[in-house]
Structure formats: structure tokens, C-alpha cells
Amino acid sequence: MTPYDHNRTPLFDAMVALAESRKVSFHTPGHKSGKGISTRFRKFVGPKVFSIDLTCLDEVDSLQKPRGVIREAQELAADIYGADQSFFLVNGTSGGNQAMILSVMKPGEPILLTRILHKSVVSGLIMTDCKPIFIPLQSTPDCDLLLNDRTDTIIQAMNRHPEAKKLFLTSPNYYGVTLDLPTIIQEAHSRGVTVLVDEAHGPHLHFHDDLPPSAMASNADLCVQSTHKIIGGMTQASILHAKKANIDIERLTSVLRYLQTTSPSYILMASLDLARMQMATEGKKLLSKAIDLARKARERIRKIPGLTCIDRDEVKAASGGDNDLDETKLAIGVKGIGLTGYQVSQKLNHEFGIQVEMADLHHVLVIVSIGDHREDLDRLVRAMEAISHQAMTLKSIIPINVKPPYAIASSRMNPREAFFSSHQSVPLEEALGKTAADIVTVYPPGIPLLIPGEEITQTVLDHLILMRETGATLDGLDSDNRLINIV
Ligand SMILES: Cc1ncc(COP(=O)(O)O)c(C=O)c1O
Structure with missing residues (x-):
């Protein structure tokens, strides 16, 4: 039995008590509980929020060296997620990815990484100067959607590279497609490999049996989650969880002190305390509703002429049983x-007032969460019916089938060496055969097509040129849309 009472919110309670004590402040923040804040700001958001915009004080503890209520709040998070220690993050999962890599890697050490990764992972590689070994993503010819890696591919990579004692995974991917974490992590541990998981899109997985297993439940050594993306954290608020068997917790704590601001937002940290309480006490009920809304919307969307919306069985079938789907994501x-x-x-945005999480060439991605209501989903389905009807009447040309070439990277130097080499920019058309000096992604989903140090191949260039023509945002080019490469 857990000794923890998950109705408690120690950090938030201490903040409220301090705000209500009306002590006179001669410390930061300079707006002094909102007395000095712009009137327009205060009028819109109301006065109370400023009274809990605090700084490190005895009553509310310090994120750099937690001994009081922040420590208690982090212990509650660790308890519910099954971690030995959890850390509040105020620079999102981006900061957590950097911290995971910096805490376990040394310069020159090899690390295996799946190719589905966020650019913050690349910044962690640049900081540490470790040696990435990327596992190429297998293509799935029968499926339009970007699935995740196959279990065997990852196991084979570990067998081919016994020198790499760290494995970095991203699960779920942006579309909610998860890896078979229990199998992969068990295989990794049996080889003495420590596993780091970017679970930015999965802070809710832990709280419902109808969702794929979470990283912590699968025995990951380190995992970071964007609490703000899916459950009740405010934007930027994430949590990093650690198991101590393979992780030097002192080192991780020290790395976080270097990477995190010394002025963390108490409002963001309180939102983590409250999000944990909410998930621990009523997460299952809230998620049941979200899953049910998503399932019903998926069924209706699948009946609209011309549209698809992949389901769990289809993801499993297309991946040979290796991947699974978080059903709260609708990839239409x-x-x-x-x-x-x-x-x-x-x-959807301009004609129907509906904003989706992201679009790629062939999909729009809808996140259904604990904040949605039936009417919101009804509105989405009706809008999709209308768009389908309009488009079918116009008999538009079906766009070509395009798969991003994530699988073909050829690395010439470490990301750090490439990042610090002198470089120039050239038009895309002239970049063939050169070496990338910056990350290039099509955003969203923002998965790197080029990582600093990789050869710029014809296949990648063709894809970038094509995506530019389809209206996608290319990230990592200079302001004139030229590709940055090494001289
Ligand atoms: C897979 C993945 N990891 C990490 C991040 C960064 O997370 P955050 O926005 O919390 O910094 C993102 C952001 O979209 C992501 O998609």
C-alpha cells in the first residue's frame, strides 16, 4: 500500500497560504504580487494569478535544492509514476531530453538512437559530444502514417553495437504510435544497456489500461513527459522520472541545476503538482471519457467518403504487431x-473555427484530451463531412504519395563537430553532397531529415524541394530558405 495521499497538493497549498498571508515583498518578481503589473494584463487575467507568481522563499521551497514542499510534490509524482525520483521541469521535455543525455553520456561515448527524435535530443548530443548511432526507420509500404520502429530492428542494432550501453527511444511518436517498450527495455537490460525514453506525448498512458503501457511501467531507466501537452500541466511544464538501478541520481540532479533556470515559474510548478493530483485521483475516469469520445469520433470519421482514421488494429497489423496506438490521437x-x-x-481553422494539433501532407492530427466535450467532437466530425463533400464535388487531384526519407542518413562527423565547423548557406538545389551544419526538419512533425554532420543526399534534397512546393514549413534553413552546410 502506498503511504502517499494523492489528494494532497503540497506546493500549491503552500503557495496559496503564502499569497493569503499578505506579507510585504521586497524580492522578485518585480511586479510585487501584481501591484506593478500592466493594468491591461491584470484586467484580462484577474489579480489572483499574480499573487502566486512567486520566487524561491522558505515557505515555497527551491527547485534548485528542494527540501520542503517542492520535494514533497516531486515525491508524490515519483510515487504515482513508479519512479525512484521525479523532477519538475520548467523548460518542457526539450530541457528534459538535454538533461537525460547530459547526465548519462560522456564525450566520445556511443549511444543508439531511433531516428524519430525531437531536435532537443540533437542539442543534447551537441552538448555532450557523444557519438550517436542512428537506427534507420523501416518504411511501412502499406501505411500512409508514420509508424514507430520495429522491435527487431532495435534489438538487431543493439546486437550490432555491443559497445553502445545507452539506448534513446521516442514513444509515442507525434501521431500516438508507441514502441513495444516492455520487450525492448527487457532486451536492453539483459545486454546491460540503459534506456532513456522521450515520452513527451504520453504523460497520460500510465493512468488507463486501455492505453499502451507507459515507459515507467515498462521499466525505463529515465523518461521525460510533457505534462503540459496532454494532461493538466501548463505550457512548458514537464516531469522527468528516474529509476536508480542504472542512473546516478546525484549526477542527474546536478545536471538539472545547470540546465534549469534559477527563477522557475511557481505557477508552472504548481500546475504539475495539481496535474499529478488530478490524474492520481480521477485520471481513469477522465481518460475513459476522452478515449470514448475519440473512439466514437474515429468511427464516424472513417465513414466519411474519402477520409481515413487509422485505428489500433490497423497500426498493429501494419507494424507486424510491434507498434500500438494511443487512441486519443486521431490522425485523419x-x-x-x-x-x-x-x-x-x-x-478547418478559417472556415470552421477548429484548430488542430498539426498537419502533414496527408493528415491532420487531432488530440482528444480530458478537456474535450462531445459537442467539440461533433463539430469536428461535421466540419470534416462538409470538407469531404466540397472536395469530392470539386474532384481535386489526389496528391502524390510521399514518405519522408528518415531512414537513409549517412553520418560524416559527430553533431558537435559539425555544429562548430565553419559553414555557409547555399540554395537547396546546390547542396548535393555537402555536409549538413544544422538540423533540417519539415515542421510538423519536426523529425530531423538532416542532423549536423550528415551527408546531404539527392533523396533528402528531392524531398525537401517537394515539401517546399506543397506548402510545408521547412525548419533549419536560413531566412532565404537556403540550406546551411559545412564549408
Ligand atoms: C517527441 C517530442 N519530444 C520532445 C518535444 C519537446 O517537448 P516540449 O515542447 O515539452 O519541450 C516534442 C515537442 O513537440 C516532441 O514532439
């Missing part, structure tokens, strides 16, 4: 109505 396939995902996203 729009190729069949002759429009790109970018066009549908624009229509």
Missing part, C-alpha cells in the same frame, strides 16, 4: 479527398 487521412493535410488544416 485526407489523401482520398484530393487535398493536403495543410489545406484541410487551413480550412
Whole structure:
């Protein structure tokens, strides 16, 4: 039995008590509980929020060296997620990815990474100067959606590289497609490999049996979650969880002291305390509702002419049983109505007042969460029916089938060496054969097509040029859309 009472919110309670004590402040923040804040700001958000915009004080503890209520709040988070220690983060999962890598890697050491990764992982590689070994993503010819890695591919990579004692995984990916973490982590541990998981899109997985298993439940050594993306954290608020068997917790704590601001927002940290309480006490009920809303919407969308919306069985079948799907993500396939995902996203926004999480060439991605209601999903389904009807009447041309070439990277130097080499910018058309000096992604989903140090191949260039023409945002080029490469 857990000794922890998860109705408690020690940090938030201490903040409220301090605000209500009305002590006179001669410390930061300079707005002094909102007395000095702009009137327009205060009028819109109300006065109370400023009274809990605090700084490190005895009553509310310090994130740099937690001994009081922040420590208690972090212990509650660790308890519910099954970690030995959890850490509040105020620079999102981006900061957590950097901290995970910096705490376990040394310069020159090899680390295996799946190719589905966020650019913050690359910044961690640059900081440490470790030696990445990327596991190429296998393509899935029968499936339009970007799935996740196959279990065997990862196991084979560990067998080929016994010198690499760290493995970095991303699960779920942006579309909610998860890896078979229990199997992969067991295989890794049996080889003495420590596993780091970017679970930015999965802070809720731990709280419902109908969702794929979470990283901590699968025995990951380190895992970071964007509490703000899916459950009740405020934007930027994430949590990093650690198990001590393979992790030097002192080192991790020290790394976080270097990387995190010395002025963390108490409002963000309180939102983590409250999000943990909410998930621990009523997460299952809230998630049941979100899963049910998503399932019903998925069924209706799948019946709309020209549209697809992949389900759990289809993900499992397309991945040979290796991947699973978080059903609260609706990846609506729009190729069949002759429009790109970018066009549908624009229509939803400007004609129907609906904003989606992201679009790629063939999909729009809808996140259904504990904040949604049936009417919101009804509105989405009706809008998709109308867009499908319009598009089918116009008989638009079906866009070509495009798969991003994430699998073909050829690395010439470590990301850090490439990052610090002298470089120049050239038009995309002239970059063939050169070496990338910056990360290049099509955003979203923001998975790097080029990582500093990789050869710029014809396949990548063709893809970038094509994506530029379809209206996608290319990230990592200079302001004139030229590719940055090493001289
Ligand atoms: C897979 C993945 N990891 C990490 C991040 C960064 O998370 P955050 O925005 O919390 O810094 C993102 C952001 O979209 C992501 O998609």
C-alpha cells in the first residue's frame, strides 16, 4: 500500500497560504504580487494569478535544492509514476531530453538512437559530444502514417553495437504510435544497456489500461513527459522520472541545476503538482471519457467518403504487431479527398473555427484530451463531412504519395563537430553532397531529415524541394530558405 495521499497538493497549498498571508515583498518578481503589473494584463487575467507568481522563499521551497514542499510534490509524482525520483521541469521535455543525455553520456561515448527524435535530443548530443548511432526507420509500404520502429530492428542494432550501453527511444511518436517498450527495455537490460525514453506525448498512458503501457511501467531507466501537452500541466511544464538501478541520481540532479533556470515559474510548478493530483485521483475516469469520445469520433470519421482514421488494429497489423496506438490521437487521412493535410488544416481553422494539433501532407492530427466535450467532437466530425463533400464535388487531384526519407542518413562527423565547423548557406538545389551544419526538419512533425554532420543526399534534397512546393514549413534553413552546410 502506498503511504502517499494523492489528494494532497503540497506546493500549491503552500503557495496559496503564502499569497493569503499578505506579507510585504521586497524580492522578485518585480511586479510585487501584481501591484506593478500592466493594468491591461491584470484586467484580462484577474489579480489572483499574480499573487502566486512567486520566487524561491522558505515557505515555497527551491527547485534548485528542494527540501520542503517542492520535494514533497516531486515525491508524490515519483510515487504515482513508479519512479525512484521525479523532477519538475520548467523548460518542457526539450530541457528534459538535454538533461537525460547530459547526465548519462560522456564525450566520445556511443549511444543508439531511433531516428524519430525531437531536435532537443540533437542539442543534447551537441552538448555532450557523444557519438550517436542512428537506427534507420523501416518504411511501412502499406501505411500512409508514420509508424514507430520495429522491435527487431532495435534489438538487431543493439546486437550490432555491443559497445553502445545507452539506448534513446521516442514513444509515442507525434501521431500516438508507441514502441513495444516492455520487450525492448527487457532486451536492453539483459545486454546491460540503459534506456532513456522521450515520452513527451504520453504523460497520460500510465493512468488507463486501455492505453499502451507507459515507459515507467515498462521499466525505463529515465523518461521525460510533457505534462503540459496532454494532461493538466501548463505550457512548458514537464516531469522527468528516474529509476536508480542504472542512473546516478546525484549526477542527474546536478545536471538539472545547470540546465534549469534559477527563477522557475511557481505557477508552472504548481500546475504539475495539481496535474499529478488530478490524474492520481480521477485520471481513469477522465481518460475513459476522452478515449470514448475519440473512439466514437474515429468511427464516424472513417465513414466519411474519402477520409481515413487509422485505428489500433490497423497500426498493429501494419507494424507486424510491434507498434500500438494511443487512441486519443486521431490522425485523419485526407489523401482520398484530393487535398493536403495543410489545406484541410487551413480550412478547418478559417472556415470552421477548429484548430488542430498539426498537419502533414496527408493528415491532420487531432488530440482528444480530458478537456474535450462531445459537442467539440461533433463539430469536428461535421466540419470534416462538409470538407469531404466540397472536395469530392470539386474532384481535386489526389496528391502524390510521399514518405519522408528518415531512414537513409549517412553520418560524416559527430553533431558537435559539425555544429562548430565553419559553414555557409547555399540554395537547396546546390547542396548535393555537402555536409549538413544544422538540423533540417519539415515542421510538423519536426523529425530531423538532416542532423549536423550528415551527408546531404539527392533523396533528402528531392524531398525537401517537394515539401517546399506543397506548402510545408521547412525548419533549419536560413531566412532565404537556403540550406546551411559545412564549408
Ligand atoms: C517527441 C517530442 N519530444 C520532445 C518535444 C519537446 O517537448 P516540449 O515542447 O515539452 O519541450 C516534442 C515537442 O513537440 C516532441 O514532439
